[in-house]
Amino acid sequence: QYPEVENELDKKVKTFIVDNAHSWRDMNVPLSDGKILYDIIVKNNYKSAVEIGTSTGHSAIWIAWALSKTGGKLTTIEIDKNRYLQARANFKKAGVSDFIDARLGDAHELVPQLPGKYDFVFCDADRYWFKNYFIAMDPKMKRGGCFTAHNAAQRSRGIREFLEYVESLNNYETSITKDSRAGISMSYKTWEK
Numbered sequence: 001q002y003p004e005v006e007n008e009l010d011k012k013v014k015t016f017i018v019d020n021a022h023s024w025r026d027m028n029v030p031l032s033d034g035k036i037l038y039d040i041i042v043k044n045n046y047k048s049a050v051e052i053g054t055s056t057g058h059s060a061i062w063i064a065w066a067l068s069k070t071g072g073k074l075t076t077i078e079i080d081k082n083r084y085l086q087a088r089a090n091f092k093k094a095g096v097s098d099f100i101d102a103r104l105g106d107a108h109e110l111v112p113q114l115p116g117k118y119d120f121v122f123c124d125a126d127r128y129w130f131k132n133y134f135i136a137m138d139p140k141m142k143r144g145g146c147f148t149a150h151n152a153a154q155r156s157r158g159i160r161e162f163l164e165y166v167e168s169l170n171n172y173e174t175s176i177t178k179d180s181r182a183g184i185s186m187s188y189k190t191w192e193k
């Protein structure tokens with residue numbers, strides 16, 4: 001289920017991921033969800049990604065690995081200083097630092113300030129703000145881009161309001177992948193309003 005190893009970087013990232021498979025303790029996504037994010041990016045040739053909620057960096061390493069294939073870059077945001085520092089150390093060990101701009105700060109403030117256009121977002125921070133993160137990212141999303149959100153399966157409070165909002169938009173196509181236990185929603189932007 002791992003991506004094929006084609007070069008030295010692949011070898012380094014895969015070794016890190018395999019070696020650390022059982023040591024993630026900070027609300028990180030499971031391996032299989034990392035692979036789902038990897039596949040979405042590679043399949044669509046996405047190049048400009050944002051992650052909201054880095055924690056110690058597991059999902060960011062999968063996203064960055066995919067971006068090493070497409071020639072892209074990830075901006076990832078974390079509010080907790082210890083997790084941010086641990087994530088940076090993990091990025092270095094995994095060999096993906098060059099593909100990641102890691103920011104320490106409150107995503108409530110940093111997301112609306114992000115410059116430019118993006119084609120991939122992974123939203124995995126405070127769930128009561130998911131809808132607001134989406135609203136802030138919407139004008140920055142490229143046509144064909146995908147806004148993904150974690151823990152979408154249960155439709156718990158916060159997530160439910162976010163899902164109802166994106167599902168009501170006629171310029172996004174939203175589905176929730178069955179391959180993830182926690183649920184990853186995928187909202188593809190079909191046209192620019």
Ligand SMILES: C[S@@+](CC[C@H](N)C(=O)[O-])C[C@H]1O[C@@H](n2cnc3c(N)ncnc32)[C@H](O)[C@@H]1O
Pocket residue numbers: 026027028029052053054055056057058059060077078079080083105106107108124125126
């Ligand atoms: C579920 S964890 C992220 C896991 C990570 N995506 C992974 O798979 O490795 C959520 C993270 O979001 C961070 N977070 C919560 N509210 C935030 C905010 N307002 N701004 C930035 N980060 C925030 C938390 O500190 C926590 O580390």
